[in-house]
Amino acid sequence: MSTLSDIEIIESVKKGNQPDFAVLVDRYKNKGFSLAVSIVKNEMEAEEIIQDCFMKVYKSIKKFRGDSKFSTWFYRIVYNTSLTKIKNKKRKIEENMTSIDDILTLQSENRIEINKNDLSKTLETIVEKLPKNYSTVINLFYLEELSCEDISKVMDISLNNVKVMLHRARTELRKIVFENNYSEELL
């Protein structure tokens, strides 16, 4: 079953094979969770969001005609649900963080736990603390392996905006990691 494509699984679920939905859940739970965490910055809330998202997917699976990739559709649901969650809770933390410069302040206060021997772990920690737009783009591009076009569909922004955000995020990550000597894997 796990070798089946998303579309084949969806067709099976549409025919009434509810247990097959577990394969889709297993396939996308961690990636969806990472995306939700990057937006709401809270693991417990992110897990609730993912449960709601899978429930939404199941309810509207009959409407899915396969015009776009299932992953794009699913991440769009996760992205919108996470934004709604933030809006509902009136959490203004992200809005107050107007620039990535705030992150520099954060790390200067030693609030980021850094694993100096593992650059990817260090980056995971820093990315999580980035403003939600940047961390979402990074997550969708590197973890979910979506193309810039798909990211623009998920986030409902222009392709150019996606590229600009990706470049800025990467540049700022470079500054944070290397200018503050967070990585000992030096050149």
Next chain:
Amino acid sequence: MKYLTEEILNKYIDNELSKEESKMVAKILKNSYTDKSKYLELMKVEDGLKKMMPKNVSDGFTQNFMERLRLKSIRDKKQKRFVIFISSLLVTLIVAFTGTLFFNIFSKNISESKDVSLFKNISIDTSFLTENFSRVFSNSNLSIIGLSLSLVVLITLYFLLEEIKKTRHRLNKIQ
């Protein structure tokens, strides 16, 4: 000396520059130590980002979710059945009431008329219709009808709410 901007370096990494531009950047990178180290740092970040692993949800997430989904499906089915039951009950009551009413009209007309032709007897006797309606919905009958209907609805609602409570309890246990 003018250094390469971060934007150009990012575009160079993403292969978004033209052939000529890429050649120029490569040439600058060969000769400029500052640009080269910036470029290598960016590449390190790029590699690190590619190696990032997604976060894991709690253990048993799929099992819990599927159990939640199963219970929800059962609850939805029960609610659907309840709606169908109530609607069919109301339809039956309306049909029964209308049937009784027409039966009374026909039987009275037939007994009063010597002509056996049925359609001739269906002359809408509005006074009789009003009489029947007022008899069925007289004060005493109305309260009996209302009482029976409320009783049926209350009993059904009680069972439905009990079921919802049980399902919620089970869902909470899972969560």
